Amino acid sequence: MVGLCGTTWSTQIVSGLLDVLYSELATAFNMAETHSLQDIRQQAAIAAKVFIQRDYTNGTVCQFQTKFPSELETRIDKQQFEETVRTLNNLYAEAEKLGGQSYLEGCLACLTAYTIFLCMETHYEKVLKKIAKYIQEQNDKIYAPRGLLLTDPIERGLRVVEITIFEDRSTGSGR
Amino acid sequence: MHLGVAEPMRDCEYSQISTRSSTPMESPHKKRTPRRKWQTFPGRNKFYCNGRIMMARQTGVFYLTLVLIVVTSGLFFAFDCPYLASSLTPAVPAIGGVLFLFVLGTLLRTSFSDPGVLPRATPDEAADLERQIDIANGSSSGGYRRPPRTKEVIINGQTVKLKYCFTCKIFRPPRASHCSLCDNCVERFDHHCPWVGNCVGKRNYRFFYMFILSLSFLTVFIFAFVITHVILRSHRSGFLNALKDSPARYPSCVVVCFFSVWSIVGLSGFHTYLISSNQTTNEDIKGSWSSKRGKDNYNPYSYGNIFTNCCAALCGPLPPSLIDRRGFIQPDTPQPAPPTNGITMYGSTQSQSHMCDQDQCIQSTKFVLQAAATPLLQNEPVVMASEPPLPARTSLGGHCTSLPLGQPTPPTSTPNLSCEADLIPHQEGAHHHFLTPEEAPSPPGMLPCGSPLDHSHAVQFYSPASQDSLHEDSVRGLVKLSSV
Numbered sequence: 001m002v003g004l005c006g007t008t009w010s011t012q013i014v015s016g017l018l019d020v021l022y023s024e025l026a027t028a029f030n031m032a033e034t035h036s037l038q039d040i041r042q043q044a045a046i047a048a049k050v051f052i053q054r055d056y057t058n059g060t061v062c063q064f065q066t067k068f069p070s071e072l073e074t075r076i077d078k079q080q081f082e083e084t085v086r087t088l089n090n091l092y093a094e095a096e097k098l099g100g101q102s103y104l105e106g107c108l109a110c111l112t113a114y115t116i117f118l119c120m121e122t123h124y125e126k127v128l129k130k131i132a133k134y135i136q137e138q139n140d141k142i143y144a145p146r147g148l149l150l151t152d153p154i155e156r157g158l159r160v161v162e163i164t165i166f167e168d169r170s171t172g173s174g175r
Numbered sequence: 176m177h178l179g180v181a182e183p184m185r186d187c188e189y190s191q192i193s194t195r196s197s198t199p200m201e202s203p204h205k206k207r208t209p210r211r212k213w214q215t216f217p218g219r220n221k222f223y224c225n226g227r228i229m230m231a232r233q234t235g236v237f238y239l240t241l242v243l244i245v246v247t248s249g250l251f252f253a254f255d256c257p258y259l260a261s262s263l264t265p266a267v268p269a270i271g272g273v274l275f276l277f278v279l280g281t282l283l284r285t286s287f288s289d290p291g292v293l294p295r296a297t298p299d300e301a302a303d304l305e306r307q308i309d310i311a312n313g314s315s316s317g318g319y320r321r322p323p324r325t326k327e328v329i330i331n332g333q334t335v336k337l338k339y340c341f342t343c344k345i346f347r348p349p350r351a352s353h354c355s356l357c358d359n360c361v362e363r364f365d366h367h368c369p370w371v372g373n374c375v376g377k378r379n380y381r382f383f384y385m386f387i388l389s390l391s392f393l394t395v396f397i398f399a400f401v402i403t404h405v406i407l408r409s410h411r412s413g414f415l416n417a418l419k420d421s422p423a424r425y426p427s428c429v430v431v432c433f434f435s436v437w438s439i440v441g442l443s444g445f446h447t448y449l450i451s452s453n454q455t456t457n458e459d460i461k462g463s464w465s466s467k468r469g470k471d472n473y474n475p476y477s478y479g480n481i482f483t484n485c486c487a488a489l490c491g492p493l494p495p496s497l498i499d500r501r502g503f504i505q506p507d508t509p510q511p512a513p514p515t516n517g518i519t520m521y522g523s524t525q526s527q528s529h530m531c532d533q534d535q536c537i538q539s540t541k542f543v544l545q546a547a548a549t550p551l552l553q554n555e556p557v558v559m560a561s562e563p564p565l566p567a568r569t570s571l572g573g574h575c576t577s578l579p580l581g582q583p584t585p586p587t588s589t590p591n592l593s594c595e596a597d598l599i600p601h602q603e604g605a606h607h608h609f610l611t612p613e614e615a616p617s618p619p620g621m622l623p624c625g626s627p628l629d630h631s632h633a634v635q636f637y638s639p640a641s642q643d644s645l646h647e648d649s650v651r652g653l654v655k656l657s658s659v
Contacts, residue, residue, distance in 0.1 A: 051303050056328045056337070056349055059476055060363065096494070098487055106490030110385070113280050124492045157294035157497040159345060 045167045052085065052161040062092040064153070064161050071165060075146050084138055084150070085161070088131065095127035128154060213500040217295055218359040226500040228287040230372050231357050237286055237372030244282070244390070247431060248275045251397045255404045262407055267400060274393045281386035282371060289496040290376030291362035293343060293351060301344035308339070331475035350476070352457055366456040375456075378496065381489045384446050391439045398432040450488045451481040 048071055055065040066085045068078045105123055109116050135152050143150055143163075151162035213226035221230050230237070248271070256268040296304070308324055324339035326346055337346045340353050343360045347353070352364035354374045363377035375383045449459060453476050458464060464474035478484050 049299050049303070051300055053346075054348065056330060056335070059330050060349055096492055098483075098491055102492045103486055103490045105492070109493075110490070113277070114284060114382075122493055122495070125495055128495065154495075154497070156297065156300070159293070159296070160300060162300070 046164055047167045048165045050163040050165065052163065054159060055089075061096055062153075062158050063089045069163075072148070072163065075148055075165065076143070080142060084142070087134065088153075088161070091127060091131050091134065095124045095131075209503040211500070212498070212502045212504055215504060216498070216500070218292065219357050220292075220359070222500065229289050229500065230286055231367070231369075231374065233356070233369065234372040236369040240282070240370045243431070244275075244278060244393075247397065248393070251401065255401055258404055258407070259400055263403075271393075271396060271400075274389060274396060278386065278389045278393050281382050281389060285368075285375070285379050285382040285386050286371045286373050288373075288379045288382065289498060289500070290374040291364075291378040291494070292357075292374075292376075292496075292498050293345065293348075293360040293362060294498050295342075296344040304339075304344065304346070333473065333475040335475070350455060350458070363455060364457055378494060381493075384443075384450065384489065387439060387443045387446060391436070391443045394432055394435045394439055398429070398436055401429060401432065451484050453477040453484040453488065 050069045050071050052064050052069070055063045057063075064085050066082050066089075068081055072081060102123055131154070132152055135150050139150055147166040147168055149164040149166070151164070153159070153161050156162055211226050213222045213229075216222070219232045221232060221234065222228065223230070251271065252268060252275075256271065259267045312324075324346075326337040326339075328335050328337055328349070330349060335349050337349060339345070340347050340360050342353060342358065345360065347360055348362060350363045351360050353360045354364065354367050356367050357374055359374070361374050361376035363380070365375040365380055365383070367374045368383070371383065371386070373379070446456075449456065452474065454464060454474060458474075462468060464472060466472055478487060
């Protein structure tokens with residue numbers, strides 16, 4: 001008798017707790033969604049991908065087109081996007097720059113029969129690291145809150161800048 | 176304990192269902208060995224030393240080159256150098272030695288490095304390009320192969336045609352070309368050299384040039400000093416006697432050297448010309464920038480003066496390899512090759528249709544916890560209760576329900592977690608998976624373990640000790656869930 005009462009009582013308690021939890025979770029997901037990259041990855045579905053192609057008008061130097069793709073019109077500011085691509089282009093130009101420093105590095109490497117690269121990284125690699133950090137920072141600050149994600153071009157063989165567009169959940173009902 | 180016995184069996188059952196069409200892991204017991212990218216490289220290349228060395232498929236002529244150089248130099252050092260060192264100067268073998276080592280070093284560097292291979296397009300990229308081409312051409316094009324696709328670009332005032340590569344599914348950058356022997360697109364493609372057993376492209380052109388330059392110096396050096404040796408000996412004992420003293424290797428050595436000198440010196444001269452005008456062998460043979468084509472035809476890549484062109488080609492920055500041979504394959508990386516089993520589950524198209532969104536997850540978790548609470552109080556296995564309501568869902572949905580019913584695994588035991596990880600990420604982390612290639616590479620099993628840890632804690636509530644501890648545990652579990 002007592003056991004049965006106890007069972008009913010505890011079931012009610014648990015259900016109550018579950019309801020509270022459910023609403024808590026729903027709110028938590030709502031709030032978290034637009035704030036961090038981690039949450040986007042856990043929750044969002046990929047709606048589309050945009051590819052920014054290379055711009056060869058200056059030769060074989062690695063540059064990307066700054067033309068604003070139409071799919072991003074609703075998501076991000078044109079100036080912001082162009083700023084990002086322009087900065088990337090500048091960074092790549094810095095990596096491939098022919099100047100005193102790169103010549104020095106080349107000659108030194110030749111003299112040491114290129115064994116110096118076993119302990120030192122090339123100028124290009126150093127700039128690539130800078131680029132990776134920049135992209136991460138842009139993703140965290142600007143693109144992730146808008147449901148976008150930039151992929152480092154080096155992962156696509158420096159062919160394209162891939163921008164992944166996630167489904168916009170902020171207007172969705174039924175959480 | 177009843178539950179303890181029942182659940183591992185069910186755990187293995189669930190993991191078998193999940194692995195049938197997904198990961199390369201055959202059973203939960205086999206350790207998953209992450210594969211490196213060179214093992215699934217789509218081109219016709221050979222890799223050695225776990226991806227550090229990259230060569231073309233036919234390497235026979237390369238070994239011939241190696242043998243010729245080593246044997247000729249060996250004979251020189253063995254037979255001529257002792258005499259020359261004593262009668263002339265010991266600097267002779269010293270310089271010869273340095274030259275020989277430099278030749279070998281540059282040869283190996285040319286043969287073993289990545290010439291500048293362009294990785295093939297991912298399926299998404301290829302689809303996007305096709306779409307753009309259709310828009311550009313107008314979609315009315317029948318037949319299997321559309322006419323060759325080209326894109327025109329103006330570089331420094333010259334119109335350059337970029338061709339579409341059907342194999343790599345990309346528009347080739349200017350100066351890139353597809354090597355049919357290696358089946359790769361190579362940046363700044365010069366030529367495929369069978370003597371070095373590799374393509375010569377952007378990344379190894381300077382090593383190739385150094386190789387032929389130093390080899391021409393070496394052959395001239397050896398040739399000259401062999402002649403000197405014969406002359407010195409014949410001064411002392413007459414010409415015929417000199418020939419008799421040393422074995423009949425002289426004719427063969429001299430012949431090899433003579434022909435090498437002309438061919439290799441000639442080749443070095445040709446490449447010196449190419450470097451100073453900033454052209455590739457490919458362009459020169461086709462006459463792309465020759466003035467015979469037109470009055471206004473000039474090389475748009477040239478820097479204007481010979482010195483800058485030479486410096487740029489030989490001392491400019493060395494770009495890194497784009498193909499990342501030694502990187503690990505992420506299970507959900509969009510691979511250009513036909514997808515392995517591991518990708519079918521995590522691929523982008525799959526992820527969109529099979530995605531268990533958080534509503535479903537929360538609902539199912541809530542239902543399961545509710546259902547679990549009642550029978551557990553009577554100390555019965557939990558698994559039965561929630562199986563029936565969700566049979567119609569996809570396998571992913573099924574995993575959503577089965578998740579809390581699996582054995583709660585301690586976070587530190589990775590093999591178990593990787594088993595769980597197959598179940599868990601389908602609900603939350605499948606999108607998460609798709610994005611992980613963009614982060615620093617990590618072993619495939621590890622990343623999804625971050626989020627499911629909370630879930631595995633959450634299921635601890637059905638340790639059937641007593642009602643009180645059950646409530647305590649359930650509250651604890653629910654609190655942990657809410658911290659996700």
